[in-house]
Amino acid sequence: MTTVALNETTQPAVQSGQKRVGVLLVNLGTPDTADAPGVRVYLKEFLSDARVIEDQGLIWQFVLNGIILRSRPRTKALDYQKIWNNEKNESPLKTITRSQADKLAAALSDRDHVVVDWAMRYGNPSIKSGIDALIAEGCDRILAVPLYPQYSASTSATVCDEVFRVLARLRAQPTLRVTPPYYEDEAYIEALAASIETHLATLPFKPELIVASFHGMPKSYVDKGDPYQQHCIATTEALRRRLGMDATKLLLTFQSRFGNDEWLQPYTDKTMERLAKEGVRRIAVVTPGFAADCLETLEEIAQENAEIFKHNGGEQFSAIPCLNDSEPGMDVIRTLVLRELQGWI
Numbered sequence: 001m002t003t004v005a006l007n008e009t010t011q012p013a014v015q016s017g018q019k020r021v022g023v024l025l026v027n028l029g030t031p032d033t034a035d036a037p038g039v040r041v042y043l044k045e046f047l048s049d050a051r052v053i054e055d056q057g058l059i060w061q062f063v064l065n066g067i068i069l070r071s072r073p074r075t076k077a078l079d080y081q082k083i084w085n086n087e088k089n090e091s092p093l094k095t096i097t098r099s100q101a102d103k104l105a106a107a108l109s110d111r112d113h114v115v116v117d118w119a120m121r122y123g124n125p126s127i128k129s130g131i132d133a134l135i136a137e138g139c140d141r142i143l144a145v146p147l148y149p150q151y152s153a154s155t156s157a158t159v160c161d162e163v164f165r166v167l168a169r170l171r172a173q174p175t176l177r178v179t180p181p182y183y184e185d186e187a188y189i190e191a192l193a194a195s196i197e198t199h200l201a202t203l204p205f206k207p208e209l210i211v212a213s214f215h216g217m218p219k220s221y222v223d224k225g226d227p228y229q230q231h232c233i234a235t236t237e238a239l240r241r242r243l244g245m246d247a248t249k250l251l252l253t254f255q256s257r258f259g260n261d262e263w264l265q266p267y268t269d270k271t272m273e274r275l276a277k278e279g280v281r282r283i284a285v286v287t288p289g290f291a292a293d294c295l296e297t298l299e300e301i302a303q304e305n306a307e308i309f310k311h312n313g314g315e316q317f318s319a320i321p322c323l324n325d326s327e328p329g330m331d332v333i334r335t336l337v338l339r340e341l342q343g344w345i
Contacts, residue, residue: 022134029122
């Protein structure tokens with residue numbers, strides 16, 4: 001959908017009595033380009049969010065602007081280049097999220113008063129552009145859909161923060177709903193299990209165990225009350241029950257730690273090293289916390305952690321794709337959206 005910038009005096013495209021319902025899918029974000037300047041812009045926005053780095057004081061500002069933004073963009077750009085969608089000149093996360101929105105729109109096409117769009121919390125298309133576009137289509141009710149199965153303040157809450165900031169600038173605000181986390185929703189667990197079983201059936205080897213790797217978080221955030229860790233545990237336990245596995249066959253780990261603080265453990269990379277050294281030779285990794293494949297799954301897990309595993313004695317490694325825009329993945333999104341739109345459609 002074409003993004004339309006609005007101000008308070010812009011007239012809606014649809015007249016009164018023909019109001020529509022908007023659905024806005026939101027994922028984390030991505031650089032616009034796979035080079036140091038593009039990554040620098042993205043990292044600055046991301047790491048300047050007090051939901052992500054809670055202490056935004058002078059010390060952090062010095063570290064961010066004097067150290068991180070001077071060196072990290074170059075190295076991260078190289079990582080993005082490994083997974084970049086060169087045909088569309090965009091990250092896979094952007095390609096997949098757009099497809100999720102398109103497929104959801106097609107699934108709801110029999111309801112011509114429902115309009116679907118998509119946005120990124122950081123980068124483009126922005127949440128503001130998505131809300132503006134839905135309002136321009138005549139939507140006076142909007143359902144925001146943070147594509148995070150497990151809630152955390154640094155993901156789901158910051159989406160809500162930005163949505164509220166956009167609405168705060170509007171005189172005529174649309175009515176808002178936000179989908180809840182779906183970390184142990186039956187449709188989500190079933191889709192995860194089905195995707196794992198389907199993927200394993202295609203492998204030329206049988207994994208000795210599966211690692212469920214979730215994005216990490218500073219332990220202090222959980223100590224202050226963030227429910228994220230408990231949601232990850234609940235997802236993993238539900239998945240174990242569905243697959244008939246115990247904790248020795250389906251492990252829970254956390255990846256992507258950053259900085260010197262203690263993060264949620266066990267760490268994915270350290271687990272890969274330990275398992276290989278203990279004699280595990282065949283392994284598969286699933287990333288249930290990601291609704292779409294991105295840098296953290298395609299590069300960090302499928303490449304970096306695969307190398308760690310093999311370097312320490314492992315032999316066969318497989319990264320299980322995220323649900324993405326697959327049929328099971330779209331079943332989850334469609335089920336979630338239709339449930340939260342009750343009374344509106």
